[in-house]
Amino acid sequence: MKTDTIKRVLGYTAPYRLNLIAGFVCALLYVLFTLLGPVLIGRAIDQVFGPGNVNYQGVVFYLALLAVTVLLAAAFQWVLNVCTRNVSAWAANDLRRDAFAVLNRVPLKYIDGHSHGDIISRMVNDAELVAEGLLQGLTQLLPGVATILGTLCVMAVLNPFIALVVVLVTPVSIWFAGFVARRTDGFFRAQSAAQGKLSGYINEMVAGQSIVRSFGYEQRCFEEFDKISDELYETGLKSVFYSSITNPGTRFVNAIVYAAVAVFGALSAISGSISVGQLSCFLTYANQYTKPFNEVTGVLTQMQTALASAERLFAVLDAEPETPDAPDALEPKKCEGAVRVENVAFSYTPKVPLIENFHLDVKPGQRIAIVGPTGCGKTTLINLLMRFYDVREGAIYVDGNEIRTLKRNALRGMYGMVLQETWLKNATVRENIAYGKPDATLEEITAAAKAAYAHGFIKRLPQGYDTMIEPGGGNLSAGQKQLLCIARIMLCQPEMLILDEATSSIDTRTEMLIQQAFEKLIQGRTSFVVAHRLSTIQSADVILVMNAGRIVEQGTHASLLEKGGFYANLYNSQFAVE
Structure with missing residues (x-):
């Protein structure tokens, strides 16, 4: 079900593929210049040969190159954010527009059979959550995948053995994130449903405020509101709490990756297989390699909320439309009134x-x-x-x-x-x-x-x-x-x-x-x-x-x-x- 939802959401980004391609290119360039940083830092470190034996000219040269790469990486990251924000906003707008068009085509029994406040919540709140989730996903996904692949390639070139250690430990982090995500999915669906229910109740009470007050219904109104609000609080608390375990869990696994690189890298440096600058480079790459996992799991709550909201919007899109007019339907110019x-x-x-x-x-x-x-x-x-x-x-x-x-x-x-x-x-x-x-x-x-x-x-x-x-x-x-x-x-x-x-x-x-x-x-x-x-x-x-x-x-x-x-x-x- 989630896979189908993801495909349908991504389908709304297809008309804006030029922005996606531009974002992907910027992500590659951003990652490329980011990956150059540790190499330049390692080489600058290697210009220090010992006490009183420092190649200052070489240090300055590599630090100048480092400054240029940092500036270029920042520029391409900014363009990446602009492209992905545009795509997410446009895609969510198309989704909202399609849902509104469906509301004008469904039979009246659909409108009569659903809370008007819940429909409004789907059109406004859920569409906004989809936009935010899509933005976070694209912003983290494009550079994240490029960073993981690029870092692995560079590490494999520098030292295949240490790169193999990183690859062997990584699946544990992915498995843990998926394990928690599967078990919190129901909470996010319940949270979205509770949000729609609360919006419907607020809409109903605000519209009938004069009746509420004339019948002295305020206290019962507060009690009913508290009941629905508590339901939203409970579902929201559980979904956020359980999903929040993901990020610390993956960070723990990634810390093990970092420690493994540090241990095997230090042994390699002692044996003379790599220099101290290369060890520094490896440690930085290990940190960069695990960073995308941490970032994705950090926004996992928002992404799951977005998918739950997307399902509610797609439920509107999938509503059975009013029976269409027959191709040969008549359109009389005059009406006698019989x-x-x-x-x-x-x-x-x-x-x-x-x-x-x-x-x-x-x-x-x-x-x-x-x-x-x-x-x-x-x-x-x-x-x-x-x-x-x-x-x-x-x-x-x-x-x-x-x-x-x-x-x-x-x-x-x-x-x-x-x-x-x-x-x-x-x-x-x-x-x-x-x-x-x-x-x-x-x-x-x-x-x-x-x-x-x-x-x-x-x-x-x-x-x-x-x-x-x-x-x-x-x-x-x-x-x-x-x-x-x-x-x-x-x-x-x-x-x-x-x-x-x-x-x-x-x-x-x-x-x-x-x-x-x-x-x-x-x-x-x-x-x-x-x-x-x-x-x-x-x-x-x-x-x-x-x-x-x-x-x-x-x-x-x-x-x-x-x-x-x-x-x-x-x-x-x-x-x-x-």
């Missing part, structure tokens, strides 16, 4: 049926009101009409075309939708109203705002139509946000309308004015109105009364009251006098 629902069955979970044997026949221009108790399937019907969810059985037709034979954008473009739950983006008032028609002129936007009775409060805003709306519409009231959403639909002038409690957050006087505006907008258009206040839908052509996913009654307001059935009970329950 809607037919034939024997539709749908459920969010297979074991809990919701809508069964649903039939509906809507003529062009009809106004359809949908009423019923909470959970009866009203909003679900809207989701099916817009094809946010696909039916399990049966079919839905628009103008005689089964909606699965239409392009989704074409189908959804036929409807204008105002929901009870408003959504505004962090942009100006003008941009939010023109969301569905970006090329609209200011005059058109103003006319739509006036039709929605939003123009008055917009002019009172600090910059009028150019006022920035805070994320989530924090600087607007619920009613003002809903008026802007209504203005957005007024501007688009869609062929069909869906109004799901579109005036629930608006005062009674403004609601009456909005209803008048809707009357004008609805004229000649097929419209579906979901309402809890039955007084707002008395003029509907057809009222569908739903209960438990079925249409239990159907007719006009007067005929349904006269019938004295389910609708009459609902209506009377709203207007009964104690």
